[in-house]
Amino acid sequence: MDKAHTEYLVQVAIAARNAKHGQKQTIYADAATHLSITTKTLHNWLNQVAGGRNTRKQRSDIGTTGMEKAELYIISAYMKTSERQTGRRLRNVAQAVKELRANGKIKAEYMDKNTGEIRQYSDSAIERALRANTLHPEQLGQDSPVRGLKSSHPNQCWQLDASVCVLYYLPRDKALQAMPAAEFNKNKPGNFKKIESDRVTRYAITDHASGTVYLEYVYGGESSKNLLDVFINAMQWRGRNDPFHGVPDMLMLDPGSANTSALLMSLCRLLDVRPLVNEPGNPRAKGQVEGMHNIIERNFEGGLRFIKVATLEELNDHAHRWMRNFNATATHSRHGMTRYAAWSRINQQQLRKAPDGETCRELINSGIKTRKVNQYLHVSWNATKYAVSHIPDVYVNREIEVSENPWLPGVMRVHLIDKDGKPYTMNAEAVTTNEFGWDERAAEIGEEYKRHADTAIEIANKTIEEVAYGKNTEAQATGRRKAKAIPFNGEIDPYKPLVDAEPNLPDWMEKRGQASTVVAPDIRLRPLSLVEAAKSIRSTIGPVWLPECFAELKAMYPAGDVPQEHIEDLKLYFMGRTDRKPVTTKPALRVVGG
Numbered sequence: 001m002d003k004a005h006t007e008y009l010v011q012v013a014i015a016a017r018n019a020k021h022g023q024k025q026t027i028y029a030d031a032a033t034h035l036s037i038t039t040k041t042l043h044n045w046l047n048q049v050a051g052g053r054n055t056r057k058q059r060s061d062i063g064t065t066g067m068e069k070a071e072l073y074i075i076s077a078y079m080k081t082s083e084r085q086t087g088r089r090l091r092n093v094a095q096a097v098k099e100l101r102a103n104g105k106i107k108a109e110y111m112d113k114n115t116g117e118i119r120q121y122s123d124s125a126i127e128r129a130l131r132a133n134t135l136h137p138e139q140l141g142q143d144s145p146v147r148g149l150k151s152s153h154p155n156q157c158w159q160l161d162a163s164v165c166v167l168y169y170l171p172r173d174k175a176l177q178a179m180p181a182a183e184f185n186k187n188k189p190g191n192f193k194k195i196e197s198d199r200v201t202r203y204a205i206t207d208h209a210s211g212t213v214y215l216e217y218v219y220g221g222e223s224s225k226n227l228l229d230v231f232i233n234a235m236q237w238r239g240r241n242d243p244f245h246g247v248p249d250m251l252m253l254d255p256g257s258a259n260t261s262a263l264l265m266s267l268c269r270l271l272d273v274r275p276l277v278n279e280p281g282n283p284r285a286k287g288q289v290e291g292m293h294n295i296i297e298r299n300f301e302g303g304l305r306f307i308k309v310a311t312l313e314e315l316n317d318h319a320h321r322w323m324r325n326f327n328a329t330a331t332h333s334r335h336g337m338t339r340y341a342a343w344s345r346i347n348q349q350q351l352r353k354a355p356d357g358e359t360c361r362e363l364i365n366s367g368i369k370t371r372k373v374n375q376y377l378h379v380s381w382n383a384t385k386y387a388v389s390h391i392p393d394v395y396v397n398r399e400i401e402v403s404e405n406p407w408l409p410g411v412m413r414v415h416l417i418d419k420d421g422k423p424y425t426m427n428a429e430a431v432t433t434n435e436f437g438w439d440e441r442a443a444e445i446g447e448e449y450k451r452h453a454d455t456a457i458e459i460a461n462k463t464i465e466e467v468a469y470g471k472n473t474e475a476q477a478t479g480r481r482k483a484k485a486i487p488f489n490g491e492i493d494p495y496k497p498l499v500d501a502e503p504n505l506p507d508w509m510e511k512r513g514q515a516s517t518v519v520a521p522d523i524r525l526r527p528l529s530l531v532e533a534a535k536s537i538r539s540t541i542g543p544v545w546l547p548e549c550f551a552e553l554k555a556m557y558p559a560g561d562v563p564q565e566h567i568e569d570l571k572l573y574f575m576g577r578t579d580r581k582p583v584t585t586k587p588a589l590r591v592v593g594g
Helices: 003-018 024-035 039-050 069-081 093-102 123-132 189-194 224-235 262-270 283-299 301-306 312-329 339-343 357-366 456-469 474-482 496-504 530-544 547-556 564-575
Strands: 109-111 118-120 157-169 199-207 213-219 250-253 274-277 369-372 378-381 384-387 399-404 412-417 423-428
Touching: 003 024, 003 039, 024 039, 069 093, 069 123, 093 123, 157 224, 157 283, 199 224, 199 283, 213 224, 213 283, 213 312, 224 262, 224 357, 262 274, 262 357, 262 399, 283 301, 283 312, 312 339, 357 399, 369 378, 378 399, 530 547, 530 564
Parallel strands: 157 250, 250 274
Antiparallel strands: 109 118, 157 199, 199 213, 369 399, 378 384, 399 412, 412 423
16 A cells, blocks of 8 residues: 555545545545545555544443353263264254254353343354354364474484375286376276285385484385384495484384384384384374375385386385485475485494394394293293392392393393383393303302392282281291291181171071971990900009909999990099998990980
């Protein structure tokens, strides 16, 4: 807007301000015609240069709403839950309010201060209230803010991702073929099925710090084998024109079955690589490699249709040539260097050289095994014994995970988990033996005494004994245990819960039943002869038994049979006598067996 227009608009604003009632619209219409603009544009220009039309005093409650927030939440939730997974809403504000009012979920009404009449809020007022309280579904559908991730040095973290090539497929007996959209689309799934085994998958790995990319194509889709092959190839030294290599400290990938397979997890543990699996539905976590797929499609795959590619090896040759050129020449917008230049800032401590590809695959095959600790605190691995007495919390018969050490041949690695749940490893050296096969570190018999430091089990047992027997020293507690002392000073009654519960047990009425018809058996013992009875009595009363006692016994039982049931009473009878004259009456004998 030039100076002339500005002066004219000021004159129009003054004329409108001084105009009589009903004349302003004519002034605005004439000015709009003169400037060849609409009346709306005229008012916008007037607002810019002269404050525009006379404005009324703003309401004090502008921007506020009287609707209850609880009702706004109900409306918002109803609209939000009606959305499809695609984000398409099936309920607008008017429809949602109508249905919620009909079901008595909301009232959405207010009282007119002038008339006292109860009125309903309009749909537009409700929509404004939703937006004012940040509850409108359009607002709720926005992406959540994210916090950026940073890495402090190259090879600290790699991002890995696979994508099926949607532009080309490579038959094994023909050249690379394009996939026209008219022939390959969702309405013709059979065409995809025909070339399923010939489709190629693109694997991309990026270094988070430098942005360096490694690119490789494989046949078929995502699989554990393809993933491991690409990951192993990316770690290898490939020559001075491709410096990117080494073992990363962390590997970030998707939660796909191939990515989280046991083989990959095993290789990561063996190489001390920490896998970082992002949450499902959160591809932004590894947005760097996701964006690299777009660059590869535009800058590399777009040119494949102009050349003939006959084999997968030839396709990868072209891909690696592009990759090396891109990493060496394209300046990264974040750090202002080429990707190879940025990666080359890695130092000696940060660069962990990878074992060769064959060794990596052997490590996968050998894997991590479980071994049991013996009584000498040794573990057997590959026909060799290793000392593990230095391993934290080790004890006899404990099972620990062990594997080969890819960095130190002949040294066994022990895989452990710390108190925070973080995995770590410790090395264990082989046990050296003398010419007779004895451990060189064993104690010399008759000359010295050596014992292992207390294991966690031994420490726990000693502490438990001290707690149970109430003494402050191990010796005191052991002494009390050996003396058969009652644990916990007898202060713990294991049956107290039963006693406490007994008053609360239910009382059961006796059930009416049938009288028992069982009769006790009539058991009769074999009678003893006079001599057998005399021997039995004499064995108990000893010197009180005199020769005349036998005559008296014979007089009592002239038939010569003495019932066994009478023996105990006869013993009492003969022990209680004060004279030795024969008795003429039998002792009062108890009846046995009814």
